[in-house]
Amino acid sequence: MERNQHSVRTPLNSVVERRSKSKSYRLSYRSGLGAASRPCFTPGLTARRLDTSRKAPKSRDITEKMTKEQLTLLVQTEWQLSYVTPLYRFRHTQLKSYSRQLSAFIAAEKQQGLAVDVEGTDNTFRVSFSLVQGMTESVDDAETVLIQIHRKSLFASQNEPLKPVWSGWLTCINVNPGYLQSLTKDFICLPLFCSSGAGALTTLVQSWFQQSFDCCFGPLEISHMSLQWLIALWINCNPESSIRQLKMIWTLPVEPPLKVTYTVNSEDAWELWRTVRKEDRAGEEEEDSIDIEEVTSFMQGLKGHFFRHFRLDLSAGCLNEVSTALGSAKHTGMIKISNSKYLITTLTLLTECAILKMPI
Structure with a gap:
């Protein structure tokens, strides 16, 4: 395994010039x-x-x-x-x-x-x-x-x-x-x-x-939290438009810095997402929403699975890049939206x- 980059592809079987203002x-x-x-x-x-x-x-x-x-x-x-x-x-x-x-x-x-x-x-x-x-x-x-x-x-x-x-x-x-x-x-x-x-x-x-x-x-x-929101929004689209796979790139604060590429199969990512979705929602409007608690639980599930296999805690690192078949985003502010059906959803978050x- 390379010290500066660690690539992983695994199923989730164990987890269902700025100027001053004018x-x-x-x-x-x-x-x-x-x-x-x-x-x-x-x-x-x-x-x-x-x-x-x-x-x-x-x-x-x-x-x-x-x-x-x-x-x-x-x-x-x-x-x-x-x-x-x-x-x-x-x-x-x-x-x-x-x-x-x-x-x-x-x-x-x-x-x-x-x-x-x-x-x-x-x-x-x-x-x-x-x-x-x-x-x-x-x-x-x-x-x-x-x-x-x-x-x-x-x-x-x-x-x-x-x-x-x-x-x-x-x-x-x-x-x-x-x-x-x-x-x-x-x-x-x-x-x-x-x-x-x-x-x-x-x-x-x-x-x-x-x-x-x-x-x-x-x-x-695009902040660490915004990247997590993009993951959740894109995963939620999987039944209608397959994300194919979820790919994340993390950086861990060690010397030298450790770059981890974490790839998850779309079916496994969807099964995990289903387990964290709230079932006791009251009213049709609430059923049509995603809460921060669900996003956090989903990311914790991904990081927990990774830790069980490789003994690396991604919580100590920073999420730098995410990509699916629907689009990709980088912490540096680069975005590509590959599916026009969900263009509005992504742009709402970015706005x-x-x-x-x-x-x-």
Whole structure:
């Protein structure tokens, strides 16, 4: 067995640049919370944590309003996550204008030598903003906005298609109503930003948004607890859409660090999940939810089985990565959602994470 990595595949037979907040952003909180409130010390907002109970995921067809190209991009790409504070005077009706403005901004930065070129120097970039319809879950959710950057060489033929070099999108799924009430009407809440492509272009896009809409961006890591929630939500989908297998990567704090890859068969993971699901729920609404106690019990079952076989206590370590056939997620903030039927479920959790990570 390698010291720095230990891979296990076993059934469970024994167990059934962040800048400071702008003045207008602070005033928005102040007006929403009352004049006597101090934005940086608001107990109602700063004391919030991840929800301890959430709806069990249900299969949902989101392909009716979304284009095939948009759907393919969303579910076949690994995205880097960031949070973004509310956008001041952003308008969904002005997307064509934003496309021109961001294209001009990139060109100007390039002329000043501030933009890092992608695959050569003789490139022109074209930006497109578009709506991704069909992804709202509540009446308060703002429509998702997709941003794409294409490149074309100056020496390319006239009929040569533009090459996509960067994609990103801003979304808001099931955001906390109390948070929205704390904002004035001039702010649009699209707290989750997903990007894929050259880091230099990501920086330029974020810089343009910050200058244009008085917002700020920050990295969004997926916490140890959020990764466990993703495991539970995806496991719960297994009867309708097989997860195939559950793969987890843990890091144990020893010298040198021990990396453990733990893979569980989908049937065994499902049987364990069934044993921890509460049977004494009262009412149909409660039956359609998952509680933190169930998530914790499920993870304890997985770690207990591992300890019985290998005498390694995963509780002492950190969960860094999870993956199933429905998607994968990393602590560093990388996410890939491979099944569109449960896209909304995953984005609801990530939207909540983005709201909680924002500075107040």
